[in-house]
Amino acid sequence: MENRDKKKVLIVGAYACAYSLARKFAEQGAQVFVAPGSDAMKEFATVVDIRKDNELLDFVLENAIDLTVVAGDSGKSDIATLFQENNQPVFCPTRYSSGICQSKVIGKKFMHRYNIPCPKFGVFEKASFAISYLENSNYPVVIKTDHHQRKGVSVCNNIASAKTIVDNLFALGEKRVLIEDYIWGHEFSFYVITDGYHAIPLGCVATYKYELEGNGGMLSSGMGAFSDNYRVSNRIKERIMQEIITPALNALEKEQKPYSGILGADLVIDDNENLYTIEFNQFLKSPDAQVILELLDDNIYNLFEACAIGSFADDYDKIEMKDENAIACVLCSGEKPVTIEGLENLDENTKVSHFNTKKSEEGYKTGGGQTLVLTRRARVLSKAVRDLYDEISVINYDGKKYRRDIGTIL
Template sequence: MKVLVIGSGAREHALVWKISTSSLVDKIYAAPGNAGVSQIAQIVEISPDNLSELEKFVRKNKIDLTLVGPELPLSMGIVDLFQKKKLKIFGPVQKAAAMESSKVFAKQFMHKYHIPTASYQVFQKFDEAAQFVRYANFPLIVKADGLAYGKGAFKVNDDEQAVDVLKKIMLEKIFGESGNQVVIEDFLQGEEVSVMAITDGKTILPLLLVQDHKTLLDGDQGPNTGGMGAYSPVPFVDQKLQDTIHDKILKPTIAGLKKEGIFYQGILYAGLMLTSSGPKVLEYNCRLGDPEAQAVLPLLETDLVEIVQAALKEKLDQIKLKWKTGYSVCVVLASAGYPGDYQKGKEIKGTEEISEQEVYCFHAGTKISQNKLVTAGGRVLAVTAVGKTLGKALDKVYNAVDKIYFEGMQYRKDIAYKATEVKKYA
């Protein structure tokens, strides 16, 4: 069969790599992919938000299945469009994707269905929000309602900071329409982990838990980024806590959506804070995380295309996910300046030297220019290694990273440090 993968990051490279190992797949297309993806898939120069061109391409080329990496096309309704045209695509419909594209919708949903999350208030008017924070207890988290490329959540420590952020979101509209409403919620203390689950709307198959590293610098310092690395599974989350996450969060989420008349098919991602009073949802995403996918997919033994096909037939109950034993660690290599304005066009050296078993060099912002591999984005590569122990995976991944060089390359040297530091969360 022919499969199209939409997106251009390292998450999509990992997806393309994973499905390239499927015996069901003859040909993979990527819109628009990147230099790494181009080695295993045919590049299609269509932007992920150009839904009508994507639909036309799929129809013309008789693509059998489309997988969507990023949230934007999902929130724009690509699944609705493809379904209307009887084209096979795996992901939530627009209404379901609102779990990610509207934080207000997600919070109200969690409140209604008693899914544990931080207490919150919603505001449509700047004056009312500003009035509220004058008498509030701090710290608080202020979030723009809509999509903001992972940059729409702010921790504020006093009313002055809060008003500042509210002004930017609601008056200056730094995220455009996404700032028409805000959520102001309590700051939760604890360890953050992500759970991604595949669902056909009935059965929920959670993937291995994974921990992202959102800040730029070691020790969780510096500005927030799209994610600087991840590892999986998370050793300090025991089976009991995993069961709680399933029973108190994933299950009631899918059941609640159904009650709302929303049939959720696709990946459901919940960002969790493990607090002293149990796991709480920080946010939902309607797709795989980046870099979480790059850490988790190399551990998955089951054929992903088989899983997706079963999900599309609502027969996910017939699938049992098989995982490699051991651990996976992903380290993101970023350009100088990232997450601010970053440099581009720097030659990347050493990727061809990575030949060890179960070490993967997933590309993000890369391209070929004058026959050279060069940087073309903030996050450039996501290097992943799988090992029998976390220590072995770490050795392998940092050995591989040591072989790679581009001018200004920055990365975290402490990915997975929490796994050894954090002992227990009730």
């Protein structure tokens, strides 16, 4: 006879964030299913190759799934509305409420409309107008596509490079280009859990977006992170809630688009403690997800379910987190698949999350680009940093690349 005391959870996702989330649910006793999942997730979850929203709903109904969680950006999909219309608990925002996360232009215009602090920006649909704006700008500037992805972001130090980027983007068919001032200061991410009306901080993360040490090279979706971020005081966190998070949630409610799920904000604080909102994010990003989940000391099922069924405001006034520090580093690889060695030799306290590895007879093989995330936790950040890099040295494969300065404030 089936044990229904064990909650059934469906995670929608395929990469490192979904991997870490599914493992967290499994560690806390849930029966976990992941769609579409990955080879590595089969170690602790049942992987089902489902990619269409209506097929996900059919699976949930047929298998008596208790809670569905969308791990990451849902894109044009609207799983939340579909599941809510069929009375199925789901933890993610609707497509309409997450528009501020899906589109950089929508997000920036939303910030401007509701006086949420952000850099000065302009949105352009023609290259000539964008270049005219650049001719009167202070440098550096940041040029972005409308898509919510780091590969569409360029930092330009002079007008010549900025013009080249703008011309190339429009030549490649971009419909809208966003240009904003570059803000000098400390970059970090701030996350809350919310039911659309009540929000509680989940974590403040120091982020490392550039591919090379010292913030060199190209921007990426993330090369490393640590939490809690000691550069951001409790007073600043209170300001973030008052000046950014609460106004954003109130505005979405006013527009009849209440946001339920995890809302993230990429922020910069300058030397004068001015806050700037760079963009909003739907759910946790890797490697932020790894450090926050490593520190989460609450029951994740109860937490997410409370938002999904509407009891969050009554059930929670704080989220229990471990009084420790967690740090994560992303390991990248070349395009040619090669076997990863050393995974079996890692310390039991090291958490490994997989992006796109494939299982073979020789073991896991790389999939190109972001490959693994290694995470460590300790009472003191410096010890977590030493332990992390000791463990990274255990992993070996041709083409291994990673930043060696995660844990330092730049």
